[in-house]
Structures are given as structure tokens and as C-alpha cells.
Amino acid sequence: MGKEDVGITVSKNDDFSEWYTQVVLKAKLADYAPVKGLIVLRPDGYSIWESLKNTFDKKFAKNGIRNGFLPILIPESLLGKEKKHFEGFNPEVFWVTHSGTNKLGDRLALRPTSETLAYTMYAKWIQSWRDLPLKINFWNTALRAEIKATKPFLRTSEFLWQEGHTVHATQEEAEKEVMEILEIYKHTVEDELAIPVTTGKKSEKEKFVGAVHTTTMESIMPDGKALQMGTSHFLGQNFSKPFEVKFADKDNVEHFAWQTSWGVSWRLIGAMIMVHGDDKGLVLPPKVAPIQVVIVPIYKNDEGKDKVLPKVNEIKENLESKDIRVHVDDRSELSPGYKFNDWELKGVPIRIEIGPKDIEKQSIVIAKRYNLEKSSLGFTEVEKISVILDEIQVNMLKNAKEQAKTITIDISDYQEFKSKIDKGGFFNAPWCGKIECEDKIKEETGAEIRVIPFGSENENQKCIFCQQKSVSVPIFARGY
Amino acid sequence: MGKEDVGITVSKNDDFSEWYTQVVLKAKLADYAPVKGLIVLRPDGYSIWESLKNTFDKKFAKNGIRNGFLPILIPESLLGKEKKHFEGFNPEVFWVTHSGTNKLGDRLALRPTSETLAYTMYAKWIQSWRDLPLKINFWNTALRAEIKATKPFLRTSEFLWQEGHTVHATQEEAEKEVMEILEIYKHTVEDELAIPVTTGKKSEKEKFVGAVHTTTMESIMPDGKALQMGTSHFLGQNFSKPFEVKFADKDNVEHFAWQTSWGVSWRLIGAMIMVHGDDKGLVLPPKVAPIQVVIVPIYKNDEGKDKVLPKVNEIKENLESKDIRVHVDDRSELSPGYKFNDWELKGVPIRIEIGPKDIEKQSIVIAKRYNLEKSSLGFTEVEKISVILDEIQVNMLKNAKEQAKTITIDISDYQEFKSKIDKGGFFNAPWCGKIECEDKIKEETGAEIRVIPFGSENENQKCIFCQQKSVSVPIFARGY
Numbered sequence: 035m036g037k038e039d040v041g042i043t044v045s046k047n048d049d050f051s052e053w054y055t056q057v058v059l060k061a062k063l064a065d066y067a068p069v070k071g072l073i074v075l076r077p078d079g080y081s082i083w084e085s086l087k088n089t090f091d092k093k094f095a096k097n098g099i100r101n102g103f104l105p106i107l108i109p110e111s112l113l114g115k116e117k118k119h120f121e122g123f124n125p126e127v128f129w130v131t132h133s134g135t136n137k138l139g140d141r142l143a144l145r146p147t148s149e150t151l152a153y154t155m156y157a158k159w160i161q162s163w164r165d166l167p168l169k170i171n172f173w174n175t176a177l178r179a180e181i182k183a184t185k186p187f188l189r190t191s192e193f194l195w196q197e198g199h200t201v202h203a204t205q206e207e208a209e210k211e212v213m214e215i216l217e218i219y220k221h222t223v224e225d226e227l228a229i230p231v232t233t234g235k236k237s238e239k240e241k242f243v244g245a246v247h248t249t250t251m252e253s254i255m256p257d258g259k260a261l262q263m264g265t266s267h268f269l270g271q272n273f274s275k276p277f278e279v280k281f282a283d284k285d286n287v288e289h290f291a292w293q294t295s296w297g298v299s300w301r302l303i304g305a306m307i308m309v310h311g312d313d314k315g316l317v318l319p320p321k322v323a324p325i326q327v328v329i330v331p332i333y334k335n336d337e338g339k340d341k342v343l344p345k346v347n348e349i350k351e352n353l354e355s356k357d358i359r360v361h362v363d364d365r366s367e368l369s370p371g372y373k374f375n376d377w378e379l380k381g382v383p384i385r386i387e388i389g390p391k392d393i394e395k396q397s398i399v400i401a402k403r404y405n406l407e408k409s410s411l412g413f414t415e416v417e418k419i420s421v422i423l424d425e426i427q428v429n430m431l432k433n434a435k436e437q438a439k440t441i442t443i444d445i446s447d448y449q450e451f452k453s454k455i456d457k458g459g460f461f462n463a464p465w466c467g468k469i470e471c472e473d474k475i476k477e478e479t480g481a482e483i484r485v486i487p488f489g490s491e492n493e494n495q496k497c498i499f500c501q502q503k504s505v506s507v508p509i510f511a512r513g514y
Numbered sequence: 515m516g517k518e519d520v521g522i523t524v525s526k527n528d529d530f531s532e533w534y535t536q537v538v539l540k541a542k543l544a545d546y547a548p549v550k551g552l553i554v555l556r557p558d559g560y561s562i563w564e565s566l567k568n569t570f571d572k573k574f575a576k577n578g579i580r581n582g583f584l585p586i587l588i589p590e591s592l593l594g595k596e597k598k599h600f601e602g603f604n605p606e607v608f609w610v611t612h613s614g615t616n617k618l619g620d621r622l623a624l625r626p627t628s629e630t631l632a633y634t635m636y637a638k639w640i641q642s643w644r645d646l647p648l649k650i651n652f653w654n655t656a657l658r659a660e661i662k663a664t665k666p667f668l669r670t671s672e673f674l675w676q677e678g679h680t681v682h683a684t685q686e687e688a689e690k691e692v693m694e695i696l697e698i699y700k701h702t703v704e705d706e707l708a709i710p711v712t713t714g715k716k717s718e719k720e721k722f723v724g725a726v727h728t729t730t731m732e733s734i735m736p737d738g739k740a741l742q743m744g745t746s747h748f749l750g751q752n753f754s755k756p757f758e759v760k761f762a763d764k765d766n767v768e769h770f771a772w773q774t775s776w777g778v779s780w781r782l783i784g785a786m787i788m789v790h791g792d793d794k795g796l797v798l799p800p801k802v803a804p805i806q807v808v809i810v811p812i813y814k815n816d817e818g819k820d821k822v823l824p825k826v827n828e829i830k831e832n833l834e835s836k837d838i839r840v841h842v843d844d845r846s847e848l849s850p851g852y853k854f855n856d857w858e859l860k861g862v863p864i865r866i867e868i869g870p871k872d873i874e875k876q877s878i879v880i881a882k883r884y885n886l887e888k889s890s891l892g893f894t895e896v897e898k899i900s901v902i903l904d905e906i907q908v909n910m911l912k913n914a915k916e917q918a919k920t921i922t923i924d925i926s927d928y929q930e931f932k933s934k935i936d937k938g939g940f941f942n943a944p945w946c947g948k949i950e951c952e953d954k955i956k957e958e959t960g961a962e963i964r965v966i967p968f969g970s971e972n973e974n975q976k977c978i979f980c981q982q983k984s985v986s987v988p989i990f991a992r993g994y
Contacts, residue, residue: 179613
């Protein structure tokens with residue numbers, strides 16, 4: 035085998051960053067593109083995204099959201115219509131200046147996000163209350179030039195995401211939508227990717243440029259850094275006014291509409307890799323695994339082959355009839371040991387081994403990827419595999435919650451906070467609500483308010499920085 | 515109602531081009547974006563694309579093809595690696611020259627097609643025969659700056675498409691793949707969109723830049739112009755050599771691989787609109803219709819409402835249980851006549867009308883969109899609606915075939931050809947195989963060889979232009 039096939043060469047604990055990159059590349063999820071800051075998704079990586087997409091599409095549809103398409107080019111003038119918003123993105127924008135040999139009159143931005151374009155269209159499409167609510171989601175990519183070092187899925191200049199944009203007749207309805215989306219996000223991430231999230235609001239300082247407020251879900255990664263997993267913004271009338279998104283109500287009076295926008299990206303895949311992976315490579319939650327069960331037949335000669343293969347195919351068909359995604363690794367000239375390592379590297383949730391001895395014993399060997407446990411299962415119990423997959427999914431979330439708990443710290447003493455921040459973690463620290471304290475903490479520790487969890491309002495404590503009365507207990511952390 | 519709600523104001527026969535644009539905009543499939551040459555897809559338009567995408571994905575998967583993701587930015591140096599290929603696209607390329615305020619060292623092209631990028635990656639991923647065949651499809655957009663007038667779905671500077679790129683160990687296997695894809699394309703277009711296509715090869719002059727040969731499917735539009743519906747290219751080793759896509763065979767000898775690429779775009783939606791639409795608007799084939807059956811309840815007072823609505827809901831649930839996509843138009847303050855026009859404009863295949871009199875007669879009224887026929891169906895026969903949808907699908911293809919037949923002309927006299935070409939049509943004309951004749955015909959008539967149909971080889975006729983011995987009978991036509 036060539037060099038490429040060798041497994042992960044560093045430990046997750048020793049060099050988290052290098053470990054992460056090796057898992058991404060060697061499990062063949064993604065690869066670097068020829069342009070710095072850009073990556074390519076290989077089929078196993080894209081398949082995880084497709085699985086998430088399907089789940090979101092079903093949940094969005096139930097919420098009355100439909101999909102649409104927006105072009106990638108936005109005129110500079112449009113992007114600047116909501117000033118603050120534009121200033122937020124300006125340094126990251128890729129600019130198209132030529133088509134063929136012609137210089138363009140107006141520069142065109144590659145979409146960093148589509149509020150300005152979507153709302154220009156919405157203003158044309160919405161006339162009356164009959165046209166509301168208008169809820170459209172767009173599966174596309176966004177482009178934001180990264181100057182920092184690239185990390186596949188976590189920090190790239192082009193990333194896959196969905197961006198949803200809704201318009202409502204009332205503030206109340208728009209705010210309700212913001213929360214409904216956040217709930218969809220939370221449940222999808224927890225149920226499909228087995229990653230626990232904390233939901234709440236961003237501080238004024240950290241909210242989306244142009245939003246009235248931003249709700250967010252945040253997760254803690256095993257290296258103690260926080261990752262923003264998705265955001266859902268209440269835009270109020272901040273965009274509907276400059277873009278003239280207006281509707282005539284039943285009484286024929288014109289009103290500016292109320293809006294929301296929200297998105298998750300392929301960062302979720304990055305989080306999944308970090309939270310569940312181990313020194314042998316990727317560990318996939320069964321629900322999003324391209325292959326859920328791999329069967330490795332074991333034999334040395336034709337006689338063994340004739341005994342083993344019919345049973346292998348029988349089990350394969352049995353599992354497929356239950357909608358389990360199965361693959362038989364019948365590659366010749368490769369040892370079982372090599373194959374085991376290969377599928378462990380790729381994170382397949384369950385490996386089944388069957389050799390002549392297993393045939394005699396009327397049983398198969400099952401190896402679970404997430405805890406590396408082996409057990410045997412009688413031929414008559416093969417049905418149980420779908421239950422085992424469900425158990426794995428549940429246990430992976432449980433383990434991830436426990437892992438997160440060990441690096442979540444209640445703290446009220448600033449000196450202690452400063453001494454512990456280098457090790458990372460989620461720090462629940464009381465805060466007075468003032469941006470001056472938030473700024474100072476960031477400056478001195480590198481930690482920012484990741485989320486003010488719902489229900490964390492608290493006036494009975496003292497701000498960790500200024501010792502004045504607290505208003506809430508946000509999560510402070512250094513982030514990705 | 516506002517002006518926007520008025521129906522189609524020109525006849526398909528009188529002003530085909532204006533009729534087409536009105537259908538696209540008024541049926542709310544798409545709208546013009548703020549940048550010239552770009553369009554936005556509204557949910558009803560995107561839903562048709564999603565339906566096609568789902569069908570293709572299933573068929574591609576059966577062929578062993580998986581999906582991946584490629585970034586949109588390609589360095590100029592890479593695009594130029596296969597010279598002829600690059601020259602073909604150069605005038606249409608959008609160039610990114612800045613990120614934020616920084617001028618980029620190398621210009622970046624917005625993907626006009628991804629051969630060069632995909633094969634740069636493939637060269638890294640393929641080492642041995644074990645890695646072949648490699649078959650990946652990409653759902654994305656391509657960008658080609660249009661200087662001619664824009665037509666939604668038919669001619670836009672950014673368009674939705676899929677591009678497939680496969681690599682094989684042998685020429686034979688690659689050529690087989692080219693044909694398998696063309697078959698998938700043909701059946702999907704005929705079965706889902708009810709549009710007949712003619713398959714065959716492009717001439718040397720018209721083939722894809724960089725291909726050894728190009729297979730194509732072409733359709734004739736009602737205005738007599740040809741539309742290229744999809745192409746599948748045999749690339750031979752034209753790319754594998756400059757991009758070094760090589761593999762070690764079982765005997766450990768290195769070989770350049772054999773490649774294919776192929777694509778269809780949202781042009782297919784444009785063709786569907788043109789072939790099936792009528793003076794009342796869009797006509798959707800049931801298989802791709804976002805709504806297959808719309809139910810319009812008819813009543814004047816609460817008494818009527820109480821009688822009608824329970825039955826409406828019963829029928830809705832009945833149909834939904836059979837996976838039929840149903841919508842009940844219970845908008846208040848709008849007349850049944852207004853609603854009928856609205857759904858006819860949007861092309862919904864079946865409209866059901868139910869009023870108090872129908873309740874008494876224990877029957878419903880069914881209006882078929884494609885032939886505008888009305889009939890009644892007893893309450894006990896509602897089951898039949900799924901059969902009727904199938905019949906509509908079949909009849910729409912039959913009608914489209916007949917329509918195409920009336921504008922397909924066997925011709926061997928060049929003067930007659932010249933006199934008829936202005937009216938449009940598919941002209942089956944014998945040809946000697948020489949590019950000089952092809953060039954001259956194009957120059958004098960504006961018609962080009964759209965496709966050399968499979969099986970049209972024929973040495974018994976005389977070239978329509980030079981009168982020398984023919985080699986085949988291609989289809990000549992003016993095209994979109």
C-alpha cells in the first residue's frame with residue numbers, strides 16, 4: 035500500500051489540530067483544492083452533508099418553508115444598501131471585475147450572504163397580506179475570503195450552507211419563526227450528529243451585523259474551544275425599511291414587514307469529526323454514516339470462500355431489506371487486518387466479521403466503532419442490528435454530553451478564570467450586561483461571550499469582571 | 515388584483531418569445547436578478563429542478579455514481595492546462611481579481627465547467643486499478659458570461675446543472691459509460707418531462723472542446739428551433755495526459771486513464787415550458803408538478819361551506835395517502851373563476867371543483883390542464899385520479915411527439931431547404947461528412963448539424979450541399 039493508506043499518526047490528545055486534519059484527509063472526506071483556503075468534498079464527505087440536507091428539508095417543509103435559488107453575483111451597490119451589514123462583510127468579499135476581456139462597469143461581489151439580494155426580490159414579490167408569510171430557504175455556498183489559516187469544514191473561503199429568509203406580517207410571528215428554526219437546528223444536531231448544543235442569545239457585540247438580535251447554538255469541542263453551530267436572526271425591520279419590503283394589510287394600509295434569516299453550514303461536519311473521532315480515525319453516528327455496516331468475509335482458500343460468501347450475502351440482503359446501508363468488503367489480496375483498520379479509519383459504525391469458524395458456530399462477530407467493543411451474535415439474532423445502531427446513536431450523544439460536562443466550569447472569580455482559560459472550556463460566568471466588561475474580558479483572556487443561554491438571566495450574582503450586579507450568566511470561551 | 519396577476523396577454527403562436535417570458539414570470543417560476551443575465555428561481559421553479567435532481571440521483575446511484583462538491587474558483591493557470599478547452603471558454607469567463615481591498619496575485623475564474631479542477635484532484639486520488647472506475651457527479655452552477663439577450667432557463671450567465679466526471683481503466687469501459695449516461699438522460703427527459711429527444715453524435719465542428727467525441731440529445735421546440743438537452747462526452751485521454759490522471763495496473767505498469775464528462779442543466783425546464791405551455795400559461799407534466807391536484811371548493815354562504823368542506827378534506831386526505839401532491843385553494847374573497855385562471859396559469863395538471871350541487875350528485879368535476887377537458891367523477895371513483903395522472907403524463911409525451919413530427923422534414927434538395935429554413939424545423943438532410951459543406955450550410959442558412967442520429971449512417975444518398983456520396987443523414991436546424 036502507498037503512503038496515503040497509512041492510518042492516523044498522531045494522538046488526538048497530543049496534537050489535536052494535526053489529528054483533525056489527518057482524519058479529514060485520510061478518511062477521504064475532503065481534500066485541499068488548488069486555491070488556498072478552498073476544499074473539495076469527496077463522496078464520503080458530501081454524503082454526510084446530503085444526509086443533513088435531507089433531514090433539514092423534511093423539517094423545513096413541515097414548517098411551511100420551500101427552497102429557491104439565488105445567483106452568486108451581487109452588485110456592489112446592493113450590498114451597501116444596509117450600511118452596517120455591508121461594513122461587516124466588506125474585508126472578506128471576493129470581487130469580480132472582468133468577464134472575458136471586458137472590464138465590468140459595476141463590480142460584482144461573490145455572495146458572502148444573501149440578505150440584500152433576497153430582499154430586493156422579496157420587495158417585488160410581496161404586495162399584500164396574502165403573500166405572507168413568505169418563507170424560502172436556499173442551499174448554496176457563501177464566499178468569505180479567509181486570511182487566517184484554513185481548516186477543512188471549519189474555516190474555508192467558500193463553504194456549503196443553507197440560508198433561510200422569511201418575511202412576516204407581525205413582529206410576534208417573526209420572533210416565533212426565529213425560535214422554531216433554532217429548535218429544528220438543535221434537534222437535528224443532537225439527533226443526527228449526536229452533539230449536544232447550548233441555545234441562547236448572542237450579546238449585542240457578537241450578534242449578526244444587521245440583526246435586532248441573534249439566537250445561536252454553541253458546542254464545546256474536546257480541545258476546549260467553542261464552535262458556533264448555527265444561528266437564527268431576528269432582523270426586525272432593519273432590512274425591510276431600506277429594501278422596502280412592504281405589504282398592504284387587510285385594511286389596505288401599507289406596513290414594513292418583519293424578517294428573519296438563519297443558517298447552518300458544513301461546520302457541523304467539522305464538529306462531528308472533532309467530538310466523536312479517536313486515535314484510529316473518524317467515528318460516524320449511524321444516522322449520517324454513508325455505510326452503516328461493513329461486512330468483512332474471512333477465508334483463506336476457495337473452500338472457505340464457498341462456505342462464507344453465501345452467508346455474507348444473506349446477511350447483506352437481510353439488512354438492506356431493513357433500509358440499513360451495508361457494504362461487503364470483498365477486495366482480494368488485502369488482509370482482514372488491513373481492512374479492519376481501513377474501515378475503522380473511515381468510522382463505519384458496525385463491522386461484521388464472518389469466517390468458516392463463525393459459520394460452524396452459527397454466529398457472527400460484531401465490532402462497534404464508537405467504543406471498539408466486540409461481541410458475537412447468533413445467526414438468528416441478525417435482526418437486532420438495527421436496534422444496535424439505534425443504541426450506538428443514543429450512546430454517542432450521551433458520551434458527548436458527558437465529555438462536554440467535564441469541560442464546562444461554573445466560575446465567579448476572575449483570577450481563577452484567567453488561570454484556567456488557557457486549558458479551554460465553557461465558563462459559566464456572571465456578567466453585568468455591559469459591553470465594557472465584555473471587551474475587557476476578551477482583551478485580557480481571548481474569551482468572548484459565545485451564548486447567553488435561555489433561562490440564564492440572574493440578578494443575584496456579581497459580574498465576574500466589575501463585581502456589579504449581574505444580569506445573566508453567559509458562557510465565555512475561546513472560539514474557532 | 516394588481517396588474518401582476520393578469521394572465522398571459524399574447525398568444526403562443528403570435529409572439530413565441532414574449533409568450534415564453536410571460537409564462538416564466540407570471541407562473542412565478544423565476545424572476546430577473548439585479549445583475550443582467552442572471553435569474554432567481556422561485557419555489558415553484560426550483561421544485562421542478564429538485565424533482566429532476568431526485569430522479570437523476572436515483573439513476574446515477576444505480577450506475578455507481580456518487581455526488582461530491584467542487585469549489586467555484588479555479589486558478590487561471592489550471593484552466594489553461596488543456597489549451598483548446600481553455601480557448602473555448604475564455605471569452606465567457608468571469609474573473610475574480612480582488613478579495614476585500616487586496617489584489618490577488620493569480621486571477622481566479624468562476625467555474626465555467628470543472629474538468630480542469632476535477633482532474634487535478636483525480637490525479638491525486640487515483641493510484642492503482644483498485645481506485646477505478648471513479649465516478650463522481652457534482653450538482654452546482656456554472657458561470658459563462660452571456661453577451662446575447664438573456665432568456666430565463668435558456669440563456670443565463672449562471673445556470674444550475676449537474677456535471678459528472680468519470681475515470682476508467684479502459685477505453686471500452688469509458689465509451690460504455692458515455693452511452694449509459696445518455697440513456698439515463700433520454701429516459702428521464704421523456705418519462706419525467708414528456709419531451710421526445712433524438713440522440714446521436716455531434717459533428718467534429720460542434721463537439722465539446724477537449725472531447726474525442728460528444729454524444730447529445732436534441733429536441734425541436736414549437737417555434738422550429740432546436741434545443742440541446744444534454745451532452746455526454748468521451749474525453750479519451752485528452753485530459754488524463756496533461757493532468758496526469760494515471761493508474762498502476764495489476765501488472766504494476768502505469769497507464770493514462772480514460773475519461774468521460776456529461777451534463778444537463780435547467781434548460782430542461784425551459785424546454786418543458788416551451789413544448790407543453792399554451793395561451794393560458796404553463797402546463798406541467800404530473801411527475802414534476804409541485805402541486806398535482808388542486809381542489810377548489812365552491813360555495814356562497816356558510817351553509818354551502820359546511821356541506822362542501824368536509825368532503826374536500828376527505829378527498830384531500832384520500833389523495834395524499836396515495837402520495838399525490840394536493841393543494842386546497844380555500845382563499846376567501848376570491849371568485850372560483852379567478853382561482854381557475856390562477857391555477858391554469860400555473861399549470862397544475864388536475865383541478866377538482868366541488869360545490870353543493872356536486873355534493874348532491876355525489877360527484878366531483880375534474881378539469882385536466884393539458885387538454886382543458888372537463889368531466890365528472892363519482893365520489894366512489896376518486897381512486898382513479900392516480901390513473902388519470904399517469905394517463906396525462908403518457909398523453910403529453912404522445913402529443914409532444916406528434917407536434918415534433920409535424921416540424922421534422924426529410925429533405926435532399928438544397929434550394930428547397932433554403933426556402934423552408936426560415937420557418938424552422940428539424941431537417942433530415944444527407945451529408946458527405948466534410949466540414950466545408952457543414953460550414954457553408956451554416957453560413958448560408960444559419961442551420962447547423964444539431965445531431966447525427968445513431969443509425970443514420972447512409973452511403974446511398976448524395977450530400978445536400980456538394981452532391982457527393984453521403985456518409986450520414988444528420989439533423990440540421992437553427993438552434994437556441
